[in-house]
Amino acid sequence: QSALTQPPSASGSPGQSVTISCTGTSSDVVGYNFVSWYQQHPGKAPKLMIYEVTKRPSGVPDRFSASKSGNTASLTVSGLQAEDEADYYCSSYADSNNVLFGGGTKLTVL
Amino acid sequence: QVQLQESGPGLVNPSETLSLTCTVSGYSLTSGSYWGWIRQPPGKGLEWIGIIYRSGSTYYNPSLKSRVTLSVDTSRNQFSLKVTSVTAADTAIYYCTRDRDTGNAYRPKGFDYWGQGTLVTVSS
Numbered sequence: 001q002s003a004l005t006q007p008p009s010a011s012g013s014p015g016q017s018v019t020i021s022c023t024g025t026s027s028d029v030v031g032y033n034f035v036s037w038y039q040q041h042p043g044k045a046p047k048l049m050i051y052e053v054t055k056r057p058s059g060v061p062d063r064f065s066a067s068k069s070g071n072t073a074s075l076t077v078s079g080l081q082a083e084d085e086a087d088y089y090c091s092s093y094a095d096s097n098n099v100l101f102g103g104g105t106k107l108t109v110l
Numbered sequence: 111q112v113q114l115q116e117s118g119p120g121l122v123n124p125s126e127t128l129s130l131t132c133t134v135s136g137y138s139l140t141s142g143s144y145w146g147w148i149r150q151p152p153g154k155g156l157e158w159i160g161i162i163y164r165s166g167s168t169y170y171n172p173s174l175k176s177r178v179t180l181s182v183d184t185s186r187n188q189f190s191l192k193v194t195s196v197t198a199a200d201t202a203i204y205y206c207t208r209d210r211d212t213g214n215a216y217r218p219k220g221f222d223y224w225g226q227g228t229l230v231t232v233s234s
Contacts, residue, residue: 003155036220038156045205045227046148046156051220089156093218097169099158 004029004090006102012080013110020105022073022090028100034093035073037066040104041086049088050075077107085109112136114206114225122200122232128193132206132225139164139182144209144216145189147180149202150227157202161209161216162189169216196232203227 005023012018022029022037029035035053038046048057050066053073063078073092077084090102118130132145139145146161160170162180170178174193182189193200205227210219 032217034218036218038221045224046221047224048220048222051210051218051222057220057222091156091158091218096172097216098172099161099218101156101158104155 002100004092004100004102006088006090006105008103009106009108011108011110012077014080014082016080017076017078018080018107019074019076020088020090020107022075022092022102024071024073024092024094024100026071028092028094029068029073030071031095032093033068035066035068036091037064037073037075038089038091039084039086040089046089080109082109112208112223114208114223116204116206116225116228118228118230120229120231122196122230123234124197124232125195128191128196128200128230128232130191130204130206130228130230132189132191134187134189134208137208139184139187139189142212144211144218145182146207146209146221147191148205148207148221150205151199151202152229159191159193159204163214163216167216198232201230201232203229 037050040046066075113135144161147159162168177194179192206225207221208223
């Protein structure tokens with residue numbers, strides 16, 4: 001099973017919105033509602049931002065939202081702030097009790 | 111406050127076995143949740159290695175399954191990872207994590223707690 005596909009980079013100015021896509025297949029994103037998103041700052045462990053496609057853990061700002069349509073899951077960051085600059089990874093449950101990650105997207109706040 | 115801490119050698123010889131332990135504090139492994147390992151080669155993306163339930167049930171990345179073993183020691187509140195026959199491709203930061211899922215059949219609900227990560231280099 002291949003990794004999920006994410007754009008290598010994304011950018012936006014403070015206050016703007018940016019959306020990061022995560023493309024999978026019928027064996028993962030399409031077939032299951034177990035997509036998660038993680039934020040990782042340099043030198044730090046990843047942080048869970050979204051789980052089960054659209055749910056936000058306690059403490060994650062509501063500026064972060066997510067959705068899924070067909071084979072593509074998306075993370076939207078609204079009202080961009082400087083501290084949102086980080087790498088973002090999507091993850092999905094896949095057939096045969098596997099978990100796949102995307103290659104990661106580097107978000108730059110201009 | 112749930113905390114996870116990886117421990118183990120930072121340097122492993124090629125063809126040998128990589129062994130890491132994750133010590134959990136603030137939460138009993140017997141209470142539920144799934145406990146797993148994720149790795150990240152320097153400068154690269156995340157790769158799921160596998161996960162274990164309190165019962166000992168395990169699920170592994172199919173690409174690593176033949177070389178990976180996860181185990182849990184509830185008396186010490188620890189879980190462990192072994193990777194055999196390592197090569198330079200196994201050089202990575204290894205993170206231990208907790209998945210929010212508590213069911214008997216693994217359905218990932220997000221890795222909400224992470225260790226700080228430990229760099230393991232495979233080299234002679």
